[in-house]
Every structure is written in structure tokens, then in C-alpha cells.
Amino acid sequence: MTARHVVVRTSKRVPVEVLTGLAEAGASAVHEADGRRGAVSPDLRPIQAGARIAGSAVTVSCHPGDNLMIHAAVEQVRPGDVVVVTTTSPSTDGMLGDLLATSLRARGAIGVVLDAGVRDVAELREMGFPVWSRAVSTQGTVKASPGSVNIPIVVGGQVIHPGDAIVADDDGVVVVAHERATDVLEAARDRIANEASKRARLADGELGLDMYRLRPLLAELGVVYVDEP
Numbered sequence: 001m002t003a004r005h006v007v008v009r010t011s012k013r014v015p016v017e018v019l020t021g022l023a024e025a026g027a028s029a030v031h032e033a034d035g036r037r038g039a040v041s042p043d044l045r046p047i048q049a050g051a052r053i054a055g056s057a058v059t060v061s062c063h064p065g066d067n068l069m070i071h072a073a074v075e076q077v078r079p080g081d082v083v084v085v086t087t088t089s090p091s092t093d094g095m096l097g098d099l100l101a102t103s104l105r106a107r108g109a110i111g112v113v114l115d116a117g118v119r120d121v122a123e124l125r126e127m128g129f130p131v132w133s134r135a136v137s138t139q140g141t142v143k144a145s146p147g148s149v150n151i152p153i154v155v156g157g158q159v160i161h162p163g164d165a166i167v168a169d170d171d172g173v174v175v176v177a178h179e180r181a182t183d184v185l186e187a188a189r190d191r192i193a194n195e196a197s198k199r200a201r202l203a204d205g206e207l208g209l210d211m212y213r214l215r216p217l218l219a220e221l222g223v224v225y226v227d228e229p
């Protein structure tokens, strides 16, 4: 039986005000707020410093060494989307560079997460188009094999559905399930408020040992203090 390859047209998106809040919170806070879920493998690294984005996922499944389906995905992009790409077996080939990024940006994409390789990184940095990828590679790809757009994919060990929220910054990439995005934002805001008060106490010199009441735990775990003779 031949596999069925599809391009799914979907309007499933996270509301823009939720995405704005998630981007402000940042990837690590969002991950904590979602019960420590959604952390994409730290092997996927940003090619730039300082970018902080959140957008709805347009997902792409490509044959390794083949970027045909990224071209098909461009048409499905709406302003504010993040394009998330994987290959059906591991590949570090440079399947996206400044040309595809220019095309994606023209449709309103705000970034790309790539479980594969990227190239033209100097141009991408110059453009200010953020990419998180497993590799940087000069190795070119072809446009020859079928794949799919907007199906569930696995990227850096996380299942990502089309329309999920992708939050990415210098810490890495986090995915939040579409249906949890609003609740996670609320939890992230609470967490950030809570961190602000902790930060102030730590800046005043209070020890985490006292603030978190960790001394009894150390004792319970058998950690003893000894004075050097």
C-alpha cells in the first residue's frame, strides 16, 4: 500500500493575545507553567541570540535530504505562524536557507524550528529571521519526494500538532498543546509574578536554603555540616 501524503488546510490557531503573552513569558517559564511539559530536545539550538517568539505551528514532514514539502508549506502559512519541520529519518542536511526564509517571511511566518540542518546562517541573522535547528550544514537538498503538511509530527522528541503554540528563545523550543495554551499562559503569569518576589529576596541576600526551607530536607537526606579542623 502506498503511503498517503497530504497537505492539510487548517485554520486552527492560538489567539494572538495568548501568543503575545507566551512570548513575553519565554520558553523556560512556559515549560514550567505547563507542568514541565513540551521541552523540545536541547539539541535544537538557535542560530541567533536574543530572538523570542511564540506562534502557531504549521507542521511539515519531509523526506530526508528533500525540502519539497517546505515549499508546499509556505502556502499554508498565515501571519504569526512558526513553521516546524522534521524528516522521516534523521538528517542534518541544510534544507532551509535565506531563500526559503524570504518566501516564508513574505507569507508572515515569524520563525522556523527545524529537526534537520539550516544554511545561509549569516544571511538569516542579517535578515533577523530566527531559526532553531539541529545542525548547520552546507549540504544541499533536492525537491523530489512527497511528504505532508499539517499532520502531527515529532520534533526533538516532542509530538507537535498543527496549531499548537511554539515558544522559542535563547533557552530553546517549547511546544504547548493548542487546547492548553490559554491556561498555560495564566499559569506562566502567576509564576513570573512569584519569581519577581523571589528575585527581590535573593537580591537582598536571602539564601535559597531558607527561602525554600531546604535546611530540614538536607538534614533528612543525611547531609551534615563539618568544620575543617
Ligand SMILES: O=C([O-])CC(=O)C(=O)O
Pocket: 067, 094, 095, 096, 097, 098, 099, 100, 101, 119, 120, 140, 141
Ligand atoms: O534553496 C534551498 O534548497 C535551501 C537554501 O539554501 C535556501 O533556502 O536558501
Ligand SMILES: [Mg+2]
Pocket: 097, 098, 099, 119, 120
Ligand atoms: Mg540558500
